[in-house]
Amino acid sequence: MKFRVDRDVLADAVAWAARSLPVRPSVPVLAGLLIEASDEGLVLSTFDYETSARATLTDAQVSDEGQALVSGRLLADICRSLPAKPVDMVLDGPRVSLTCGSARFSLQTMPVEDYPRLPDMPAATGTVPSARFAHAVSQAVTAAGRDDMLPVLTGVRIEIDGSTVSLLATDRFRLSHVELEWDPRTPDTSVAALVPAKVLGDTAKSLTGGGDLTIALAASGTGEGIIGFEGLGAGGVRRTTTRLLDGEFPKVRNLFPPEHLTTATVDKGDLVDSVKRVALVAERNTAVQLAFSNDEGGQLTLDAGSGDEAQASESLHAEIDGEALTTGFNPQFLLDGLTAIDQSSVELAFTQSSKPVVMSGVGDGQDSTFRYLLMPRRLLS
Known part of the structure; x- marks a missing residue:
């Protein structure tokens, strides 16, 4: 195996392929990155029996075909530190030599025959603009669970129905839902899957190089x-x-109520800043109180802290439609939902104070397909 490739291209591809390598692999070869050089170019692969990654570099100049398995994390660290010059790699017996300018490295190889075969890609289901999909995924994963004791809730449910893709996630305390249009291979496609949220988020973010x-x-x-x-x-x-x-995955769509008795529209930036300030005095696992009233043309008052401890209060203008109410939320969960909304104003919709709020973006001439449902927290008396 012998090839030459641009340093930046190699470093980027190695970092991308090595990003999901296990920290403590069950067998040593799973920490490896497989390098395959052929007439078709250079292929860099990783696989841990759960997630596989394969980067193809068509511009690599391959002199001799071959393959080698080396430590993925070590190779990524080396490539990141190389000078901006072409990289030459040669397999020499049990070692791979890497040369870039005056820098030279020699890496021990692992047995290629022990490396597991990467899974084949299923048949294509459809295509979607990469940037739009990445943004929708970043909104959906906001509500995904992080408790490995409840693995189903650590996933994002992808529902495909014709030309519409829906993404749903919940950790029992909040729920996110976002929709986007896409181009299915067959117009009557109807399928659903539960994808690990972390893998989906990392993958969507890393595949925004342009196009579909x-x-x-x-x-x-x-x-x-x-x-x-x-x-x-x-x-x-x-x-x-x-x-x-x-x-x-739990049947969560029916948690979004068909109608609301009170809605409040607030400037998103002002609300985010106010929640951050007021939450500074909120004790761990306590709520920030939100009181909506029709006083002074519509007002939202935020409060936190109680008793002899530090307290904070702040009021914002809000357009209120419906009855006044007082409720409270985990401040971090509230901020997570607000920051995932694109629009400059946010609508908070309630059926009653003890029921969840549904948050969505309004204004800016955009239709929001992202909805964020958040359970209220008990307020301290």
């Missing part, structure tokens, strides 16, 4: 139970797959 992102889905009941993504990156095509989560 291809989504390839084999749902658990119809095949291998994996989902694949293919998009453009520096130097060529990048492809990643991950296994779907097992289990039944």
Whole structure:
């Protein structure tokens, strides 16, 4: 194996492929990054039996075909530190030598024959603009759970119905829902999958090199139970797959109420700043109180702290439609939902103070497809 490749292209591709390598691999070879050089270019791959990544570099100048398996994290660190000059790599017996300018490294290889075979991509289900998908995913993962004891809630449910893709996530205390249009391979496509939120978020963010992102889905009941993504990156095509989560995602759509008795529209930036200030005196696991009233043409008053401890209060103008009410929320969960909204104003919709609020963006001439439902917290008396 012998090839030459641009330093920036190599460093970016190695970092992308190595991003999901396990910190404590069950077997040593799973910490490896597989390098394959052929007439078609250079392919860099990683796989931990759950998530695979494959970056193809078509501009690499391959002199001798071959393959080698080296430490992925070490190679990523080395490539990141190299000078801005072409990189030459040569397999010499049990070691790989890397030369970039006057810098030279020699890396021990691992047995390629022990490395697991990467899974094949399922058949393409459809395509979506990569930047739009990445943004929708960043909104959806806001409400995904992080408790590995409840693995189903650590996923994002992707529901595909014709030309519409819906993303849903919940950790039992909040719920996110966002929709986007896409181009399905068949117009009557109807399928759903539960994808690990962390993998989905990292993948969507990393495949925004331009153009469309291809989504390839084999749902658990119809095949291998994996989902694949293919998009453009520096130097060529990048492809990643991950296994779907097992289990039944809760039926959460009906948690969004069909009508509301009170709605309040507030400037999002002002509300974010006020929550951050007032929350400074909120004790751990206590709520920030929100009181909506029709006084002075509509007003929202935020309070936190109680008793002999520090207290804070702040009022904002709000357009109130409906009855006055007082409720309270976990301040961090409230901020998470607010910052995920794109528009400059936010609508908070209630059925009653003890029921969840539904938050969505309004204004700026944009239609918001993102909704964030948040359970209230008990207020301290």
